[in-house]
Amino acid sequence: MKCLYTALFALVAAAPGDGQGGAASISGVVADDATGRSLPAVYVMAVAAGGGRGVTKTGGGGEFEIRGLAAGKYSLCVQAEEQSHVDPCAWGFAPVQVTVSEGQRAAGAVVKVAAAAMVRVLVRDEGKLLEQKDAAGRRPELSVGVWGPQGLYYPAAEGGRSGAAAGLPGGAVYWLAVPREVTLKLRVSSQQLKLGDAGGKALTGNASESVFRQASGDAIQKVFEFTVLGRLP
Structure with a gap:
């Protein structure tokens, strides 16, 4: 922010x-x-x-x-x-x-x-590939965000690369405040990193799209987890 x-x-x-x-x-x-x-x-x-x-x-x-x-x-x-x-x-x-x-x-x-609900996306990266920079000093591309009503895309903000606050040995945490009672779609993808789900199973097409809706009575946070499996060739 x-x-x-x-x-x-x-x-x-x-x-x-x-x-x-x-x-x-x-x-x-x-x-x-x-x-x-x-x-x-x-x-x-x-x-x-x-x-x-x-x-x-x-x-x-x-x-x-x-x-x-x-x-x-x-x-x-x-x-x-x-x-x-x-x-x-x-x-x-x-x-x-x-x-x-x-x-x-x-x-x-x-x-x-309206009070917001918070989406938290944990990206596990035990190999710490997210921290590795190329010759130009750029870190690997990782796209995390939510598609909302009217076809608008809202990128999530990165809350840290170490993941220590979430108890991760390595990785990153992304956050986004979203409205309740609205159907949304979380999308996670990368053109440089091979991604998996929380259990380490490779994502089909190297991308995930998860439709969700935070009801008024739901917990304040909704958590999604993913894994960095390696670099793409």
Whole structure:
């Protein structure tokens, strides 16, 4: 998530100041859609179809105000730093939309976001092939991600190469926050490494596609396991 938050900080720095003439603003609150609990310290982005945008961070009571906006229609997106909740602008959801005219102060927006489930993918690699670099300094390619609604692909973030936190002698751990009650497909593949399932059986076509759905009552984490069997010729 490091690149995402670096980009958000850049947006904050580049946002127009309060003194910009004719600038509009949108204010409101962000809350958990199930409990109604306000969500502090999450990023709220106002994104216009034409490319205009603004960003801010919620206060202790989940309140926010995005200033310096041009007139237009904005979707309100949310990014939780610990991936605790799902961005309403992703996964095919319908985000809250607010239209502002020049200089308007639009107040009272309520953005409700759903708690996320976490997918964890363990890749066992006792030979530590994932750590070996080629002459150009690149590690072997390994693709881990989820296909969601509307044919969109969401890559999983790597949580570490040692795998020590997951009790692996070698390997890597990948994470992705996903919505509940949505049918998704996890895909794991590589063009350079020979892959197997959790028991070490080679994957057909050197790829795995697992359809899953996290129900509201399921455990917070869903775990998939794979094995690096060697290098491809």
